[in-house]
Amino acid sequence: MIDWGFAVKILFFGLSAVFSSLALLIGAIYAFGKILKHIEEKSN
Amino acid sequence: MLDMVLTTGVAHLTIGNLVMWLIAFFFIYLAITKNYEPLLLVPIGFGILMVNLPLTYLMEEGEGLLWRFYHYGLEWEIIPPLIFLGLGAMTDFGPMIANPKTLILGAGAQFGVYVAFFGALILGFKIPEACSIGIIGGADGPTTIYTTVHLAPHLLGATAVAAYSYMSLVPIIQPPIMRLLTTEKERKIKMRQLRPVSKREKILFPLVTVLVICLIVPASAPLMAMFMLGNLFKECGVVKRLSDAASNELMNIVTILLGVSVGATMSAERFLKWEVIFVFIMGLVAFAFSTAAGIVLAKFMNLFTKEKINPLIGSAGVSAVPMAARVSQVMGSKADPKNFLLMHAMGPNVAGVIGTVVAAGVFLALAG
Numbered sequence: 001m002i003d004w005g006f007a008v009k010i011l012f013f014g015l016s017a018v019f020s021s022l023a024l025l026i027g028a029i030y031a032f033g034k035i036l037k038h039i040e041e042k043s044n
Numbered sequence: 045m046l047d048m049v050l051t052t053g054v055a056h057l058t059i060g061n062l063v064m065w066l067i068a069f070f071f072i073y074l075a076i077t078k079n080y081e082p083l084l085l086v087p088i089g090f091g092i093l094m095v096n097l098p099l100t101y102l103m104e105e106g107e108g109l110l111w112r113f114y115h116y117g118l119e120w121e122i123i124p125p126l127i128f129l130g131l132g133a134m135t136d137f138g139p140m141i142a143n144p145k146t147l148i149l150g151a152g153a154q155f156g157v158y159v160a161f162f163g164a165l166i167l168g169f170k171i172p173e174a175c176s177i178g179i180i181g182g183a184d185g186p187t188t189i190y191t192t193v194h195l196a197p198h199l200l201g202a203t204a205v206a207a208y209s210y211m212s213l214v215p216i217i218q219p220p221i222m223r224l225l226t227t228e229k230e231r232k233i234k235m236r237q238l239r240p241v242s243k244r245e246k247i248l249f250p251l252v253t254v255l256v257i258c259l260i261v262p263a264s265a266p267l268m269a270m271f272m273l274g275n276l277f278k279e280c281g282v283v284k285r286l287s288d289a290a291s292n293e294l295m296n297i298v299t300i301l302l303g304v305s306v307g308a309t310m311s312a313e314r315f316l317k318w319e320v321i322f323v324f325i326m327g328l329v330a331f332a333f334s335t336a337a338g339i340v341l342a343k344f345m346n347l348f349t350k351e352k353i354n355p356l357i358g359s360a361g362v363s364a365v366p367m368a369a370r371v372s373q374v375m376g377s378k379a380d381p382k383n384f385l386l387m388h389a390m391g392p393n394v395a396g397v398i399g400t401v402v403a404a405g406v407f408l409a410l411a412g
Contacts (some may be wrong), residue, residue, distance in 0.1 A: 010410050014158060018399050019148075022151040022398065022402075023148070033245060
């Protein structure tokens with residue numbers, strides 16, 4: 001007997017984790033890109 | 045005389061062994077003549093041949109040579125993380141850092157994983173088995189193997205071969221779906237040249253990624269940490285020897301052990317079952333849906349972004365690095381010979397690897 005409730009939970013957590021972690025990564029890339037640019041401009 | 049004959053393997057051959065030999069020869073034939081994933085299909089094919097030789101006891105628990113490869117290499121989680129170390133040392137994340145939006149396409153291409161997961165459940169597979177089948181849609185061989193060894197080791201041969209077969213068939217599977225879901229005008233969309241990415245950004249990327257991903261999905265750490273360590277070796281520029289070793293010698297050694305170990309799980313009694321056919325069917329479904337989801341998501345993003353994305357790069361969100369990106373490039377240049385999509389498609393392509401590892405981490409955390 002398949003626990004469909006558990007399967008839906010896996011779907012929900014799975015998609016949330018994939019999208020949220022990659023969205024956070026996008027934010028992090030933009031953030032450290034800006035910080036590095038700022039540092040490089042200052043040092044120049 | 046009869047006793048002597050009975051000590052030979054010939055007397056113990058079964059029809060199943062012969063069928064598996066044919067499958068082994070077919071894989072080796074595909075690898076040599078068609079160049080389909082030869083680095084894996086040759087050792088997998090030979091592994092199948094070896095494990096289906098009667099009385100050799102190569103997969104005998106605690107004794108057989110192949111069992112040792114399988115047990116210490118795969119069951120002890122050594123080989124897939126080492127493959128990821130090598131992949132990291134060979135991967136350039138520059139195109140993705142230059143255009144981080146494309147990470148979303150790598151996430152979108154994981155939809156197929158869940159379509160196949162539910163498809164497998166409907167076909168009667170248990171939840172851990174369905175997770176192992178679904179992850180084929182990520183088109184990432186080592187992640188598929190890592191997940192299956194944990195959740196459904198009896199399906200390892202089928203899921204690994206399905207993943208690698210479909211990865212090698214990307215140029216055949218994806219183009220019809222790409223044509224179906226895009227218009228000629230969309231295929232001609234030209235994307236702006238990517239900005240140059242500084243060395244500092246490339247060095248920071250693996251450090252930031254390992255923190256972000258492993259904090260959110262700790263179960264993905266063995267693969268993700270090694271992936272990013274390999275990439276740090278490559279980008280930091282001070283450990284060239286380690287980077288070379290990870291991407292060449294070490295990668296080659298673990299690829300041999302991986303291929304032979306996977307082939308060794310495909311004995312006649314384990315592989316010749318109806319459920320294996322279902323694994324292959326659901327794997328194809330996963331692959332097709334992942335391709336389609338990436339394209340549809342790219343079109344959806346175009347509704348909100350100023351700079352249009354060519355939807356063809358969405359299909360590269362299935363990992364299959366760099367084959368899927370090359371398919372995007374070929375399809376784009378067919379629509380307009382001046383269209384160069386390869387570097388743009390590399391962004392979702394490597395993002396797909398990260399997305400698949402995260403999806404696998406969630407499967408392992410919840411169903412393991």
